[in-house]
Amino acid sequence: MTGALYLSQPFAQHALIAGALVAVTCGLIGPFVVTRGMAFAVHGTSELAFTGAAAGLLVDNNPIGGALVGALVVAMVIGALGVRERERDSAIGVILAFGLGMGVLLLGYYRGFATAATNILFGNIFGVSNDQLLALVGIGVGVVLVMSFVYRPLLFASVDADVAAARGVPVRLLGFVFLVVLALTVTAAAQVVGTLLVLSLAITPAAAAQRWTPNPLRVTALSIVFALVAADGGILASLASTTVKPSVFVTSISFGIYLVSRLLGPRLTRRSRRAVADTVASA
Amino acid sequence: MPAVRLRDASMAYGTRVLFEHLDLELAPGEFLAVLGPNGSGKTTLLRILLGLTRLAAGTAEVNGRAPRRGSPDLGYVPQQRAFDPDLPIRGRDLVRFGLDGHRRGLPFDNRQSRARVDDAIRSVGAERYAGAPIGLLSGGEQQRLRIAQALIGDPKVLLCDEPLLSLDLSHQQAVSELIDARRRASGTAVVFVTHEINPILPYVDRVLYLVGGRWAVGTPAEVLTSDGLSELYGIDIDVIEVRGRIIVVGSDESTPTEPGGHHHHHHDHHGAGHGHGTRSH
Numbered sequence: 041m042t043g044a045l046y047l048s049q050p051f052a053q054h055a056l057i058a059g060a061l062v063a064v065t066c067g068l069i070g071p072f073v074v075t076r077g078m079a080f081a082v083h084g085t086s087e088l089a090f091t092g093a094a095a096g097l098l099v100d101n102n103p104i105g106g107a108l109v110g111a112l113v114v115a116m117v118i119g120a121l122g123v124r125e126r127e128r129d130s131a132i133g134v135i136l137a138f139g140l141g142m143g144v145l146l147l148g149y150y151r152g153f154a155t156a157a158t159n160i161l162f163g164n165i166f167g168v169s170n171d172q173l174l175a176l177v178g179i180g181v182g183v184v185l186v187m188s189f190v191y192r193p194l195l196f197a198s199v200d201a202d203v204a205a206a207r208g209v210p211v212r213l214l215g216f217v218f219l220v221v222l223a224l225t226v227t228a229a230a231q232v233v234g235t236l237l238v239l240s241l242a243i244t245p246a247a248a249a250q251r252w253t254p255n256p257l258r259v260t261a262l263s264i265v266f267a268l269v270a271a272d273g274g275i276l277a278s279l280a281s282t283t284v285k286p287s288v289f290v291t292s293i294s295f296g297i298y299l300v301s302r303l304l305g306p307r308l309t310r311r312s313r314r315a316v317a318d319t320v321a322s323a
Numbered sequence: 324m325p326a327v328r329l330r331d332a333s334m335a336y337g338t339r340v341l342f343e344h345l346d347l348e349l350a351p352g353e354f355l356a357v358l359g360p361n362g363s364g365k366t367t368l369l370r371i372l373l374g375l376t377r378l379a380a381g382t383a384e385v386n387g388r389a390p391r392r393g394s395p396d397l398g399y400v401p402q403q404r405a406f407d408p409d410l411p412i413r414g415r416d417l418v419r420f421g422l423d424g425h426r427r428g429l430p431f432d433n434r435q436s437r438a439r440v441d442d443a444i445r446s447v448g449a450e451r452y453a454g455a456p457i458g459l460l461s462g463g464e465q466q467r468l469r470i471a472q473a474l475i476g477d478p479k480v481l482l483c484d485e486p487l488l489s490l491d492l493s494h495q496q497a498v499s500e501l502i503d504a505r506r507r508a509s510g511t512a513v514v515f516v517t518h519e520i521n522p523i524l525p526y527v528d529r530v531l532y533l534v535g536g537r538w539a540v541g542t543p544a545e546v547l548t549s550d551g552l553s554e555l556y557g558i559d560i561d562v563i564e565v566r567g568r569i570i571v572v573g574s575d576e577s578t579p580t581e582p583g584g585h586h587h588h589h590h591d592h593h594g595a596g597h598g599h600g601t602r603s604h
Contacts, residue, residue, distance in 0.1 A: 075410060189427050196424035199412050202401050203472070206373050206482075208393015209425045250411050254456035257430065259411040 046279045055165045059271035061180035067264030070246025084132035088114040090235040091143035093160040111223035163234035240291040248298040251305025270294035326512030332381035340536035352510040359533035365516040386479040398473030402485040408458035415453045421472035443471040463494025483515045495522040
C-alpha cells in the first residue's frame with residue numbers, strides 16, 4: 041500500500057503528530073463548548089482566525105501567527121461583550137460577517153501561491169513544518185495544562201453559574217480564560233482541518249460523546265478519543281487515497297461517529313428514565 | 324453566637340432605598356422567611372450574606388465573621404431551573420459541586436468524596452435518580468439534589484432563593500420538610516426568600532418583610548396582620564386566614580409590586596404572598 045510507504049516519511053509523521061495534538065486539545069475543550077452553548081463562538085473565532093491568517097500571510101508570510109492573533113482578538117472582544125448568550129451570538133455574527141469580508145479583501149492583495157489561501161480555509165496538514173509542529177506542541181501542552189487546572193471550577197461555572205458564583209468561583213474570569221484557551225485551540229485545529237471546518241473537531245466529537253454517558257469525565261475522555269480517531273484516521277485515509285484532502289476524511293469520520301452515536305448511544309430519554317425509576321420504586 | 328447578624332444595615336441602589344437601619348439576629352437553627360414584593364431587596368439581602376454585594380451602611384456577619392465569597396459557613400439553594408436534557412451532568416455531579424466544585428483540578432472520585440456525596444444524596448432521599456442526567460429530572464427531584472448540594476459542606480446558614488418556585492404542591496411540601504428537618508437536626512439557620520409564605524408557614528420562626536425601603540421583623544402572627552402590612556405598604560391591606568393559610572389582599576391593583584427586570588409569570592396557586600405573580604430575576 042502507498043499509505044504504509046508514506047508512514048516512514050517525516051511529512052506523514054509530522055501530520056499524524058500534529059493531528060493527535062489538535063485532537064487532544066479539541067476533544068478536551070469540546071464538552072465545555074457544548075455545555076456553555078458556544079458552538080457559534082467557536083465558528084466566529086475560527087472565521088476571524090481566517091482573517092488573521094490572511095493578514096499574516098500578506099504581511100509576514102506567517103498565516104499561523106496571524107490566525108493566532110486574529111483568534112485571540114476575537115476571544116477578547118467576545119469576552120468584553122460579555123455575558124448574555126443571545127446578545128453574544130448576534131455580536132459574533134456581526135463581527136464574523138465583517139471579518140470574513142476583510143479576509144477576502146486581504147487575500148485579494150496576496151500575490152503568493154494560490155494554495156496558501158485555500159490551505160487557510162481547508163487546512164494543509166501535510167505542509168506542517170518543524171517550526172509549526174513545535175508551535176502546535178506548545179499550544180497543545182499549554183491548553184492541556186490550563187484545562188487540567190481549571191476543569192472542575194469551569195465545569196461548575198458552565199453548568200450552574202449562579203451557584204458557582206455564590207460558592208466563590210470566579211465565574212467571569214474563568215469564562216475569559218476559556219475564551220483564550222478556545223482561541224489557541226481553534227488556531228491549532230485550523231492547521232489540520234482549516235478554519236472553515238474547525239467545528240468538526242471542536243464540537244462534533246463532544247456532541248457524539250454526550251450520547252453515550254452523562255458522566256462529565258467520561259464524556260471528556262470519549263470526546264478526546266473520537267477527535268483522535270477522526271483526526272489521525274482522516275490523515276491515514278488521505279495518505280491511502282492521495283487525491284482527497286485530509287479535511288474531507290476528518291470531517292466525514294467525525295460526522296460518522298456522531299451519526300452512530302446518535303443512533304446507537306444509550307442515552308436515557310425522559311420516558312425510559314421514568315420506566316427505570318418506577319420499576320425500582322415498585323420493587 | 325448568632326448565625327446571622329445585621330446591625331444598622333442599609334442598602335440602596337442609587338436613590339432607591341431597599342432597607343435602612345435594619346437590625347436582625349438569627350439564632351442557630353432558626354427559620355427566617357424573607358417576604359416582600361419584587362425589587363424590595365430580598366435577593367440583594369442574600370447577595371450581601373453571600374459576600375457578592377456590600378451593604379451601603381451598617382454591618383453584616385455570618386457566624387461571627389464578615390460575609391465573604393465562597394464561605395464554607397453558607398449553603399445556597401437557588402430556584403429550580405430547566406437544564407438541557409443532553410447536558411452531561413448527573414444529579415450526583417451537581418451534589419459533588421457543593422463539596423469541592425470551587426477547587427482546581429479534575430473531579431475524579433475517591434472513596435471519601437464518593438461516600439460524602441452518597442450520604443448527602445441519601446439524606447434527601449434522592450438515591451433513585453441521582454445517577455440520571457439533571458436535564459431529565461423533575462423540578463422537585465432537582466431541588467432535593469440542590470439541598471443535598473447546599474448541605475454537603477455542613478454550613479451554619481442555609482440561604483434559599485425561591486427554592487419552591489415552579490414546584491407542584493406536594494414537592495413544595497417535601498422540599499420544605501427537608502429543610503425544616505435539617506435545621507432541627509443540625510442547627511442550621513435558614514434564610515428563606517419566597518413569594519409564598521404558605522408552603523413554609525408551619526416551619527417559619529420569624530418573618531422579615533421588606534417593602535419599598537421599609538421593613539418589619541417578627542413572628543408570622545406579629546408581622547402578617549392587616550394593620551402591620553397596611554402600614555408597611557402605605558395602603559389598605561387585608562390579611563385573611565383560611566384553613567391555616569394566609570392570604571394577603573391589596574386594595575389597589577397598582578400596588579404592592581414593583582416591576583421586575585423580566586417577567587416570569589407564575590401562577591399563584593394558593594393565593595399567597597401579595598397581589599401579583601411576577602418576579603424579577
